[in-house]
Amino acid sequence: MYQDTKNFEISDAVRKFLQKLHMHHINGDWTSGASDETIAVFDPATGLKISEVISGTSEDVDRAVKAARQAFESGPWAQMNGYERGRLIQKLSDRLAECAEEFAELEALDAGKPIVYARAADIPTTVRVYSYHAGAASKISGETLTPTMPGDFHAYTLREPVGVVGVITPWNFPLLLTAMKLAPLLACGCTAVIKPSEVTPLSMLRLMDLIQEVGFPPGVVNVVTGYGDPVGSRIAAHEGIDKVSFTGSGATGRKVLAAAGGNLKRVTLELGGKSPMIVFPDADIDKAIPGLASAILFHQGQVCTAGSRLFVPKSLHDRVVEGIADMAKNISLGHSLDSKTNMGPMASQNQLDRVQRYLEQGKNEGADCVIGGTRPEGNGYFLTPTILTNTRPEMSVVKEEIFGPVLCVQSYSDDDRNDAIRLANDTVFGLAASVWTKDLSTAHKAAKKLRAGNVWINTHNIFDPALPFGGFKQSGWGREQGSEVIRSYTEVKTVCAAL
Structure with a gap:
């Protein structure tokens, strides 16, 4: 009933990709880690090893956060307006659509996802998520307010990016759930340090090739592969990270929340369900x-x-x-x-x-x-x-x-x-x-x-992507997708001038 991968046709591009030792992507470059240790990646349909990635350390996270902070505060990304960011995100969406079959094969091999569903659901939905938020990037704005106090005032709000975002994603929908976080945070002007699941890291690493190819400036998106401890825990606690967005179990979500309290970083949690x-x-x-x-x-x-x-x-x-x-x-x-x-x-x-x-x-x-x-x-x-x-x-x-x-x-x-x-x-x-x-x-x-x-x-x-997603009770905090998600990755600044 079950056959090894070699009995199925996969593209040359995927075959070559699997044969590489996958490194971190920090500040626009593929880079080795502070440790020589690696993590094997398995095809769950056979139990056989299909690839391997570097096992990240706290030092690797520190380097990624430094790059993300620099990209956020200075350089090309910091100078781009919403329209310009949106064009880059749309280019990524278009390029992903062109590589759809390659990503479907990776999701099937890495996550055990039937390729018919990866082709019909995961990849097309991911493409739509990036395209939707590409359009949203140029439409993020504040509002004009009317103060109640006596006098002549002009008051308004600005909606500004929250800053460097730590993204921690699960293994069940690696490409799509990353997009649900990455697309809106990019639209808002944030930068990211991403930890994909050590079980299913491959599609995110391949996506970094496209992110670099379409022209995102160095440091805007960084990926550190590795285990929850030390990589995930360091991201959650890092004082250089302004917000963490986590999807996973309630038990791990509580640990993320506790660690985030150190610098009172903003937190979005998408947790379990029944x-x-x-x-x-x-x-x-x-x-x-x-x-x-x-x-x-x-x-x-x-x-x-x-x-x-x-x-x-x-x-x-x-x-x-x-x-x-x-x-x-x-x-x-x-x-x-x-x-x-x-x-x-x-x-x-x-x-x-x-x-x-x-x-x-x-x-x-x-x-x-x-x-x-x-x-x-x-x-x-x-x-x-x-x-x-x-x-x-x-x-x-x-x-x-x-x-x-x-x-x-x-x-x-x-x-x-x-x-x-x-x-x-x-x-x-x-x-x-x-x-x-x-x-x-x-x-x-x-x-x-x-x-x-x-x-x-x-x-x-x-x-x-147009529908807000999130839970009540112990299923999490905050919402992803739709117009609600923009609030997750922005801060509101009130400006009031006496005229």
């Missing part, structure tokens, strides 16, 4: 079932907004569960480079082990496994799609983020829709939710009551 999906009794079940299945199985459930908790009325429970199970049975599990694959491996051995531990806990606590939960024969970090029924709110599989293809199903009384809302909100998370119904009133009333930063109606996992 997103509910509520099927109301009047839902179009034939249309809902494929959407519900996709919500949990897309990218092997390694999505912060994955629909991992399903609430269905008792009258529809068996029909919905059977429908999702049938789709899970027919899923094509295989190597991410195979165009027939629509579900790849978990991103790493650690992640596979984590999901399997949760499944054991769930079974021990009384959950019934309808389908899946097993490792198929062969190499790679694969796990079959899993549906758990007879789950209860107090179970670890229901309370905690698993980050795998595991759906937890609970039922509610058909005539008590408020109970479904209550169950959905019974979580420390609040990143996303979806409701499935034919009734507009039901849909919008439910959307209003759900404590989540993103609510979808009759769909799930819809992302767009």
